Amino acid sequence: MRLFDVLPDTFTCSFVLKACLKLSDVVNGKIIHGLFQKLGFGSNLFLQNMILNLYGLCGEMGDAMLLFEKMPQRDAVTWNIVIAQLVKRGEIDGAYGFFLRMPNKNVRSWTSMISGFVQCGKPKEAIDLFMKLEDEAVRPNEVTVVSVLAACADLGDLDLGRSVHEYSTKSGFERNVHVCNTLIDMYVKCGCLENARRVFYEMEERTVVSWSAMIAGLAMHGQMIKLGVKPNGVTFIGLLHACSHMGLIDEGRRFFASMTADYGVIPQIEHYGCVVDLFSRAGLLEEAxxxxxxxxxxxxxxxxxxxxxxxxxxxxxxLAEEAIKHLSELDPLNDGYYVVISNIYAEAERWEDAARKTSGWSSITVNGVVHEFVAGDQTHPQAEDICKIWDKLLVKMKRRGYAPKTSVVLLDVEEKEKEKFLYRHSEKLAVVFGLMTTPEGTPIRIMKNLRVCEDCHAALKIISGMTSREIIVRDRNRFHCFRDGQCSCRDFW
Incomplete structure (x- = not known):
């Protein structure tokens, strides 16, 4: 066309730019950009947004930012392009800066930022932003709902999750399979298995993700179901995970063997990890x-x-020392592994070998506010009351047979001092706070960053029986549902 000296118009440029976008062809995109500037199309906002989007998609953020600052006019699409591209690149602070500058935010702007916070591991910020969205009277769409539910799952914020579920139902989103899948995941991670199951059975259409999320949830809660559809790799992760947490060694071996033999699924690193976990939990350490x-x-x-x-x-x-040698090379920044080896050394009374320790923390959400506790925490506004109630509780617990398991304390101190450390573990503080601040008979839901220690596990079983409360703790490995003096894991975790 150019060889025949036919001048393109704005429509011609838009179609060529669409072609560049589909091909991620930024070289020809820059030529078209230069051409439409020469032809006087520089004030055409639609074309400007297209070239801005092309630069962002192709990773030319320097050119994108330069174009954005020079644009004579901008609309919501312009701002959303920049925010979305920065989110995609993981530059969440930069994206939030543009979001705050944006004059007229629409639902897409809010959703991009909420989703961005979730993706970069900031679920609390995502929920805070969602609350502001509601204050602005912006109506969330299905994508917003999926992002907020994912944040609720990460934080264990069941109240907000239920509220978003109600909104989804009223808005007719229950037919959206992505919303339903995220609802299942949220309820599972908040310890509400029956709610997850209800969403699953009410779905008009189920994908393999739906089945896999449900199986993984049942696995986390120490249960299994028979599956009537062809499984994929994610499904097998759930099945192997279930076998691991229930001690089903032979079944786990059969599932792993049948992956490739019967279903043509090639095992990935996650599947190998599940099998190692299966053997290790069962004490087959050399085999692992x-x-x-x-x-x-x-x-x-x-x-x-x-x-x-x-x-x-x-x-x-x-074998622990062999494992930690590999872990110090593969994942040197993960302090959790050093906590485990420290516990192993402590139980063997090899105090001088005890490695550095990362603080455990536990959180509980009460009336929409997340309260975090760390071991030995005295900073909480109600710390004094928490300690007083714990002391009273402890007297009753000891009458019921509670004996502190001091071997989990990594310090070479007197037994009485070890007991004091045990009594201030973060999950105990969070549970006592829950007993103080939530209505009698309601479940107490705790999130923990590390594995629950043996002493806290024993203590929470007794507390659940004494107080007639269900205590649900999600640690880094699985759920523990304490009820009537028993735990759903059957002491196998």
């Missing part, structure tokens, strides 16, 4: 080690971490 060494793909930190966890349960120092 041989399995790792014979893997056709390089083991990662999760695989060696599963073996380390088994060494903790079964008190195998030699």
């Amino acid at each position: 080690r041989e399995f790792i060494l014979n893997m056709p793909i390089k083991p990662n930190g999760v695989v060696w971490g599963a073996l380390l966890g088994g060494c903790k349960v079964h008190k195998n120092i030699d």
